[in-house]
Amino acid sequence: MVDGRLTAGMRLPSTRSLAGDLGVSRSTVVLAFSQLRMEGYVESIGRGATRVSDRLPDAMTRVERPMPAKRQTHTPPALSARGTAAARAWPVFETVASAPARAFRTSVPALDVFPVDIWGRLAARRWRTAPPAALSYGDSAGLPALRRAVADYLTRARAVRCTADQILITAGSQHALDLAARVLLDPGDEVWMEDPGYFGAAGAFAVNGARVIPVPVDAEGLDVAAGRKLAPGAKLAFVTPARQLPLGVTMSEARRTAILEWAAETGAWIIEDDYDSEFRYATRPLRPLQSRDESGRVIFMGTFSKVLFPALRLGYLVVPAPLAEAVTSARQHIDFCPPYLTQATMADFIVEGHFERHIRRMRGIYSSRRLLLVRLLTRHLGALVDVDAPDAGMNLIVWLPAAANDQACVSALGAAGIDALPVSRFSRRKLRPGLLLGFSGIREPDLRTGAAKLASVLKPLLEKR
Numbered sequence: 001m002v003d004g005r006l007t008a009g010m011r012l013p014s015t016r017s018l019a020g021d022l023g024v025s026r027s028t029v030v031l032a033f034s035q036l037r038m039e040g041y042v043e044s045i046g047r048g049a050t051r052v053s054d055r056l057p058d059a060m061t062r063v064e065r066p067m068p069a070k071r072q073t074h075t076p077p078a079l080s081a082r083g084t085a086a087a088r089a090w091p092v093f094e095t096v097a098s099a100p101a102r103a104f105r106t107s108v109p110a111l112d113v114f115p116v117d118i119w120g121r122l123a124a125r126r127w128r129t130a131p132p133a134a135l136s137y138g139d140s141a142g143l144p145a146l147r148r149a150v151a152d153y154l155t156r157a158r159a160v161r162c163t164a165d166q167i168l169i170t171a172g173s174q175h176a177l178d179l180a181a182r183v184l185l186d187p188g189d190e191v192w193m194e195d196p197g198y199f200g201a202a203g204a205f206a207v208n209g210a211r212v213i214p215v216p217v218d219a220e221g222l223d224v225a226a227g228r229k230l231a232p233g234a235k236l237a238f239v240t241p242a243r244q245l246p247l248g249v250t251m252s253e254a255r256r257t258a259i260l261e262w263a264a265e266t267g268a269w270i271i272e273d274d275y276d277s278e279f280r281y282a283t284r285p286l287r288p289l290q291s292r293d294e295s296g297r298v299i300f301m302g303t304f305s306k307v308l309f310p311a312l313r314l315g316y317l318v319v320p321a322p323l324a325e326a327v328t329s330a331r332q333h334i335d336f337c338p339p340y341l342t343q344a345t346m347a348d349f350i351v352e353g354h355f356e357r358h359i360r361r362m363r364g365i366y367s368s369r370r371l372l373l374v375r376l377l378t379r380h381l382g383a384l385v386d387v388d389a390p391d392a393g394m395n396l397i398v399w400l401p402a403a404a405n406d407q408a409c410v411s412a413l414g415a416a417g418i419d420a421l422p423v424s425r426f427s428r429r430k431l432r433p434g435l436l437l438g439f440s441g442i443r444e445p446d447l448r449t450g451a452a453k454l455a456s457v458l459k460p461l462l463e464k465r
Contacts (some may be wrong), residue, residue: 001041001052002129010051012042016185063265081187082207089203101441103450104373105393105419107276107306108441110365111314115310118354119345120148123299126344134340141324142169142316143343149350150316158298159291160318163341168317168327169338173275173303176317180299183323183330184236185210196426198245199294201238201273214428217244221251224258236269237262242285245387246426246436248390248398253315256289264295274302278359279440280426281367282391296320304346306394309361314338314346362440366394373447380455384462397423399432401462406433409461416457418450 006012015033034048040057042050079087101108104462106462115300121314141147147167170176178198185191187209188250191338193202195214202212207375213234222239241251245286251259263270270289277285303315319327331337349355377398388394402405413420415424415437423434437454 001058008051008052008054008056009019010052010172011045012052014048014050035093051230055433064307080089081092082209082349085209086203086207089206096444101419101438103418103442103446104439104454106421106436106438108438109306109309109361109394112441112443113361113365115354115358116130119349122348122352122354123341123345126348127342130340131346138337138340138343141328142167142338143340143347144345145191145332146347146350149347153350153355154300154302154318155340158274158285159287161291161367162318163321166318166321166324168319168324168331170315170344170449171316171335171338172315173301174204174314176301176303176315177201179327179330179334180269180271180301180317180389181205181208181210182334183327186235187245189236190231190234192222192234192239193419194222194239194244195429196246196423196431198240198273199236199426201271206235209374216429217247217249219249220251220316221255222259224255224262228262233266236271239289240273240275241289242274243280243390243392244274245275246421246423247397248388248393248395248397250286254284256286260289260293260295260298263293263297268297268425270298272298272300274300276306276393278307279363279366279394280392281363281370285392299323307362312342312346314342320384364438366459369442369447370396372444373439373451375438376448376451377454380451381458381462384459387459388434395436395438396434397434399434402432404433404462406435408459409433409435412457412461413454418454418457420454 015029043343127178147164150167151164189210190213191205191210192215193212194217213231216223272289290298300318377387384398410420411423421436
C-alpha cells in the first residue's frame with residue numbers, strides 16, 4: 001500500500017486463503033488485518049471481505065515514496081522469422097468495435113435483430129443439462145453434434161459433398177486459415193493469392209513462411225492462366241469463388257474448371273473461402289468448387305461469425321477425408337478443442353431450424369439496406385462516383401475518379417466518424433481507387449445520416465480533383 005501497488009478500493013484476499021498461501025496460522029493473518037483496519041489502511045465490505053481504504057491515514061501520506069526507476073532504453077526484441085512476419089503483416093481489424101456499428105463498417109451482420117432470446121434459451125438449456133463429460137476436454141475436431149449439423153446443412157444448402165468426419169470446427173475463419181497453412185505449407189512454398197484479395201488470408205500464409213504470389217482477378221475471378229505463369233509450382237491457391245472479396249464477382253465456369261485441373265495436375269491445394277454465400281438477393285450461388293473436386297484437393301471453409309455475430313468465433317473447415325486426421329492432430333497442439341457450450345448451442349440453433357430462419361430474415365433486411373444505400377449514394381454523389389453493388393454479400397464498392405486517393409479519402413472519412421476500407425488496401429497492383437462500404441449491420445436511419453456525411457466529406461475532395 002505504501003508503494004502504491006495496492007491501490008484504493010482494491011480487494012484483498014481472504015484471511016483463510018492468505019494464511020494458506022503464506023503457510024502461517026490464520027489467527028496471525030486475522031491479527032494483522034485487525035491492526036491494518038484499526039490504523040485505517042483497510043476496511044471491511046461485508047461477508048468477511050476486505051479492501052484497501054479509499055482514504056489513507058495521514059501518516060501514510062507523509063511516507064517518502066521511492067524514487068522512480070531511471071528510464072532505460074531497450075534494444076528491440078529479437079523475433080523469430082515467424083514473429084517478424086506477424087509484426088509486419090497488415091492488421092485484419094483496425095476499427096474499434098462498438099454497438100451498434102457505425103456507417104459504413106464492413107462485413108458486420110445485423111446485430112440489432114439477432115434473436116438473443118432464442119440463443120440465450122438454448123444456451124441455458126444446454127448448461128442446465130450438461131453431463132459431467134461435457135466439462136472435460138472435448139474432441140479436437142469439434143463437438144460431434146455440431147459437426148453432424150454443419151455437414152447436413154452444407155450438403156442441403158450448398159451442395160457440399162461431405163460427412164461429419166470431414167468437418168473441423170474452428171475459432172472463426174482466421175483460425176481456419178492459420179491451421180490449414182500450418183498443415184499444408186513449408187517455409188518458402190508459393191501460394192496463389194487473389195489480387196485484389198483478402199489481406200487476412202495473405203497475412204496468415206506469410207506468417208507461416210509462405211511466399212504470397214498475387215494473381216490478378218478480373219470479371220471472371222482469379223486468372224488461372226496468369227497464376228500458372230507467375231508461379232507454376234505453387235503449393236496452394238486461395239480463392240473466393242462464390243463472391244470475390246472485395247470485387248464481388250463470381251468465378252466463371254471456365255475458371256472453375258481451369259483451377260481444378262491445375263490442382264489435380266500439380267498436386268496443389270485449393271482453399272475455397274465461402275465467407276458470405278448465404279446472402280444472395282436475386283440468384284442462387286453456383287455450386288462450390290468442392291462439389292466438383294474429383295481429386296480431393298479442395299478445402300472448403302466457412303464461418304458463422306458473419307451470419308450470426310462476430311463474437312461467436314465459430315467457423316469450420318471441410319477437408320478431404322485423407323487430410324482429416326492430420327488437421328485434427330495439428331489442432332491439438334494449438335488450442336486443443338473448441339468450447340463445449342458455444343458448440344452445443346450452435347448445434348441446437350441449426351438442428352431446430354433457427355439458423356436457416358435467421359438467414360432468410362437477414363436476406364430480406366440486407367437486400368432492403370443495400371437498395372437504400374445505392375439510392376442514397378446516387379442521390380448525394382451523382383456522377384462523381386460509380387456505385388458497384390452486386391446482388392449478393394454485405395458490402396458494396398464506390399469507385400472513385402482515377403485521380404483520387406482512396407486512402408486519403410478513408411482518412412478524411414474516419415476523422416468525420418465514417419468507416420470505409422480503401423480498395424487499394426486489398427491489392428499490390430495499381431487499381432482504380434475505390435471505397436468498400438458495408439451496409440448489412442447498419443440500421444436504415446444510420447445509413448441515411450451516414451450517406452449524407454460521407455457525401456459532405458467526399459464532394460470537396462473529388463470536385464477539387
